[in-house]
Amino acid sequence: MxxxxxxxxxxxxxxxxxxxxxxxxxxxxxxxxxxxxxxxxxxxxxxxxxxxxxxxxxxxxxxPMSKERKEIETFLKIRGINHFALIVDDLEEAVAALAAKGVEIVIPPSSVPNHSGDRFAYIRDNERMLVELFQSAS
Structure with missing residues (x-):
């Protein structure tokens, strides 16, 4: 099954x-x-x-969270779950609203490199954990 x-x-x-x-x-x-x-x-x-x-x-x-997990350049070098993604309707609007609230924008709105039209951005929460915002093209 x-x-x-x-x-x-x-x-x-x-x-x-x-x-x-x-x-x-x-x-x-x-x-x-x-x-x-x-x-x-x-x-x-x-x-x-x-x-x-x-x-x-x-x-x-x-x-505490390791130094490597905190840095965008090294966070993928650690096995296990390293972030979660939340679906948003309008990525630009969501990122602008969060930036206005003082949220750290780690990676600004970007296109998923598979030519699907999907887009993403990364932010950090209050404990510096990465959270992805994801907007589907479909």
């Missing part, structure tokens, strides 16, 4: 400051806090915006 997966449900992100991340994703990207819970040694909050869901996790004693 190969068709048991339907779509991605959520992305989990370990952060240093749970409340700071809740505030950032609410104020900058319009996510809503759906619910919170605790696990041994962790505080967790689920955020939603449309079909996008983020599980924000603050863990006691979590290691």
């Amino acid at each position: 190969t068709n048991f997966v339907h779509r991605l449900h959520h992305v989990g992100v370990v952060v240093n400051d749970l409340q700071g991340s809740l505030d950032w994703y609410r104020d900058k990207l319009g996510f809503e806090h759906q619910y919170s819970f605790t696990l041994p040694g962790a505080e967790v909050a689920m955020l939603v915006r449309g079909e996008a869901r983020l599980e924000i996790i603050q863990v006691e004693g979590a290691a």
Whole structure:
């Protein structure tokens, strides 16, 4: 059976400051806090915006993000998930609105190099994690 997966449900992100991340994703990207819970040694909050869901996790004693993960020149040299992408209707408008809110624009609006007409940009969240904004041509 190969068709048991339907779509991605959520992305989990370990952060240093749970409340700071809740505030950032609410104020900058319009996510809503759906619910919170605790696990041994962790505080967790689920955020939603449309079909996008983020599980924000603050863990006691979590290691800080490595220097290589923080730099656009080296972040692809680390295995594992390194960013997540959010779909936007108008990439230029989204990037301009976020820049006006003080969000760091790491890569400005660019074309996906496969000639599809799809476009993307990268921003950083409050913890310097990369977030891609993606606009489909279709």
